[in-house]
Structures are given as C-alpha cells and as structure tokens.
Amino acid sequence: MSTRREILQVTLGTSALLAGLRPAAAQSIDQVKIYYGFPAGSGGDGVARRVGEQLAGSAYTRNPAVVENRPGAGGRIALDLLKSSPSDGSVLALAPQGCATIYPHIYTRLSYDPVRDIAPVSTAAIMDFGLAVGPMAPANVKTVKDLLAWFKASPLQASYGSPGAGTAPHFIGALLGMNNGLDMKHVPYRGSIPGITDLVGGQLAAMLTPSGDFIPNHKAGKLRLLATSGKQRSPFTPEVPTFSEQGFPEFVMEEWFGFYAPAKTPSLLVERANQAINRALKEKSLVDSLAVVGLQARGSTPQAMAQSQKAEYERWAPLVKRVGFTADS
Template sequence: MIQRRQFVQACAGSALLAGLGARADALEQARILYGFPAGSSGDIVARRVAERIAGTPYVRNAAFVENKPGAGGRIALEALKSAPADGSTLALSPFSCTAIYPHVYSKLPYDPARDFVPVSIAALMFHGLAVGPVVPASVKSVRDFLQWAILNPKDANYGSPAAGSTPHFIGALLGLSQGVELKHVPYRGSVPGVTDVVGGQLAAMVTPSGDFISNHKAGKLRILATSGKQRSPFIPDVPTFAEQGFPDLTVEEWFGFYAPAGTSPAVVSAANAAINSALKDKALIDGLGVVGLVAQGSTAAEMARSQAAEFSRWGPLVKKIGFTGES
C-alpha cells in the first residue's frame, strides 16, 4: 500500500513538472547579478524576470537577484566572469558596460567578447534629461537649459548613474555640441542622483527616463527631453532630443542578460527561451511600463549583433568626448 502511494505521488510530481515545462536536468536555482542598487529600473527588470523563469527547462525555482553596485556596473560583470559556466549565474547589464566601457577603461577587468556569452535582450530604455528646483521654472526645453547653464556656470552641472555610462556621455555630447560647459557628477546608480535633483543639491540629471517618471508626474522635477527615436509612450508630453534639434543624441539603450563564457549552447538556449517567455507576460510588461521600460526579448545572436554595432558607434564618440577611466 505504501509503495503504491509512493508510486502515485511520484507520478503526480512528474506530471506537475511536465506541466510546468521543467526537465530533469533543469537547474534547481539560478542567480542574477545586477551591478546597480536595488529599486532602480534595471533591478526591476531582473526581479520581474527572475520570478517568471521558474518551472522551465532552464530552472525549476525562481531565480534570486544579487545586487553588486559600484564601479558603474563593472563589479557585477567581474563576478560573472569567474562564475561557473553552467547557467547557474547570469548577469543583467545595460549595453554601456560591454559596448562602451572597452573604449573608456584601459584596464577593464573583463573582456566582453571573450568572457561573456549574450543570452537575450530584456528591455529597452530611453534616457532623459531632467531638471529640479535649482533650475527656474521658466526653463522648459533643452535650449532653455543650455542658455541657463551659460548664465549660471557655477550651478551648471548634471548627474549620471556612473562615469563612462551612456547617460554621462549624452550629457557630455550635449555640452560639446553647443560649446557649453556642463560639469558631470557621477553617482552609484540613478536613485541617489534623482534624490539630489529633487532635493535641490544638483541642477540636472541624465539617466533612464523611467527613474524620473514618478517625480515628473508629481511636479518635483521636469523632464526636458528623452533620447528615443520617438517619444516615450509613458511620458508622451515630453519631446525627444531630436525634436528639439539634437538628433545625434538619439539613443535607445537595452538591458541584456549575459552568461559566463563557456556556457553550453543548450543552456544558453534554455535560458533564452525562459527569459523570452517571461517577457511576454502581461503583468511583467505592465510592471516595466511603470518605470518607463519596454519589454523586448531577442535571440542570443541578435543581442550579439546589437552589441557589436553599439561598440562601433560609441568608439569615435568616446574619443571625441576625451573621457577615459583615468581622467
């Protein structure tokens, strides 16, 4: 009787796994490294996907997210480099860490082409330029802000989530294009910089626009422009840089998942399928929309091609800006 009951329970367990799509060789659990603080838009991507990849041929249980903030996201990728190449560790990163940093840091602790394998793009973000109470309410456009900066050089600063990040360079290119000196203030992620803009310690910030939306709608800061090809669907009242005469500042950055080099194609494929399935979940799509992100998956090959294209685009721009990690 006991044996029969055990047999029935075993069959029921197998049926449950089959229904979830899990396989006997699926990982028990996985972790997702993220190189910026909890609460930022990318962190939300990591956590929403982590919840929804359970019960797949990739992993049985929900993944857990491990924040490793600092060095503009490089600490998390350095940790990924030394992780086992068995799929148990992934990292979520903006493309700046793999496509731009090689042009910035002569002693980068990882080689994106050699040390990592692209798995899937996860979300698209539009960067924004926002100003707070330091800048008078009469400043309503990018050109207004530049004019104000010329007249107020001591206060003409802007923050970004990291030195050498895409937002840092958007601000730098904006100043260079008009011959206006904008002092850059790097932060460890978006949240502390946005807090300083709202609090009046910092004039402006360039960062993913989703990190501004709640304060923009509450009237605590003003988003002057976004970097997409079209206006952000989440703040359609805000014009793009291109609409205001700055087409070279059109940038649509993505967050993407990476695995350590040497991870088998079968594991990468399983992780890719699990991530792309998660990105089709309506609750996830809506949740990312709250922070201004568009859920967008890809194949591993598409992600690799996009990374290579961004690497080629940003090399001359970084040289033009003249910034290095040793600056």
C-alpha cells in the same frame, strides 16, 4: 585482433558515456543564480527578480531564480564573477548595455572581455534617457534650447548630474555641451536617486539619467522633464518631446538590460535560457511591473543581442574619444 578489440571497447565506452549524458541534458536545472551588479531596489534589479521568478517550471530551470546583488564598480563586479562561474547553465548575469559597449573604451584594464568571457543570452528591457531641471532653473526653461540659453547667460550654473562617471548620461551631457560651445560641469552621483534628490531640492541645475527614474517627480510637478532620448516619445511620458524633435538628432539613444552566461556555456543551455527568458517577458504582469519604472520588456535572440552589442560598441568608440574621458581621468 587486439586492435579491433581496443576499437570496440573505446566505441562501447563512448556510447555509454553519451548515453549517460543524454538524460542530464534533457533535465532542467534545479535552480539558477542571477548576478546583478547594482543595489536591490533599482530598475534593473526589478528586471532580474521579475524575470527570475517567471523562469520556474520551464525547460531551463525548475525553480525561481535567485538574484544575488553584487553592487560596485559600475556593474563590473557581477560580470567579473560571471566570467569565472560554472558554464553549466546555472549562473547568469543581468547587466546594462554600457558594461559591454562603453566600459571597454574607458577602462584600460577591464577585468572581463565582453566578447571572449561572457556570452549574450537575451535582452530583457530597454530604456531611454531623460534631461530634467528642478527649481534651481528659471520657470521659462521648458526646452533643451531654453536650458542651453540659460547656461550661456549664467555659466556658473552650467552643470548637470548623472548616475555615474563613464555612463551614457554622462557622455550625453558632455557632448551636448561640446556641440553647443558650453563648458558644462559634470557632477557624478552613485546612481540616479541621489542626483534626483538634489535636483528636486534645488541643489543641482540639471540631471541626465534613465527617464523612468524621473517619472514620479515629473508627474508630481517637482521637476521638469525637458527631453527624452528615444527614437519616438516615451510611452510613459508622451507629453515630453524627444531630443530629435527639438533639433538634436545626435542624441537618439536607448540602452538595454541584457542577460549573459559564461562564455563556455553550451549552446543548448543558452538556447533554453533564451526561450525561458523570452517567455517570461511576454507575461502581462511582468510587462506592467516594468512599465512602472519606465522600462519596456523586450527580448531577443542571442545573435541579435550580440549584433546590437557590436554596433553600439562601434558607435561609442569615437564618442568616448571625442569627450576624452577615461577611468583614470
């Protein structure tokens, strides 16, 4: 008899607990925080803020999200913070793809595991990379092959900048040199803007970085954008041929910005966040604002983002090994 009574009490208690959880699960979160591991004003920061504003009034959250910039360590600080954040749906992070696909190959002691510690929610925007030259390059350098020919004839000028060591543009430049028998010196910058400033000022021969960052100076004629890395020409610079069109198909590369949640976030909350993000990415005002900085709004399911991350992780493994770069290099 006592056993039956105990079972009944446990059953009733469990039912009451579940009943108490149902209203909470049905409620949207009051406010969401989005970590972004780079400075305010950058292209990815714009993605975080514009999407964050559009999340308000959804089944996911009642108010616009608050973006907290945690720049440093190439975006790793933000993901390390996300790893230890509450898994109640109230915290997300936006990060470029490379934080999960390239960094594991170059950092022997990465502070987060991109599979076990963070969960894909949705991609948000895609970008390609561009190769540009400034006034230091002769006027007849108008294509990638022209640039390589000039570098071979003037080896002391054979250098290129990137937005940072260990980034995709860094590796594109390294592989471009290796594949064509050139020792191209890499000049890492803290982001795109300082490098482009030196490029326009004639202090740097060439620069590889997200192509959208070149657009204002390209349109103004202050630099020459030689190639972009997408599968097709960029809709923002349709006059510029791709690497593939110029005989370099190995440099068909795009990178996305994606939203992540702490790994233990319930699937229901991940799904709500995904739906709210994808709804936001369909807003014309948001799409237009991203286009200004060369970004194409593009959402996904969590599963598709995870598959893309896995494929890119596997793609970059042999490339990083071939270049031979590590964070300790």
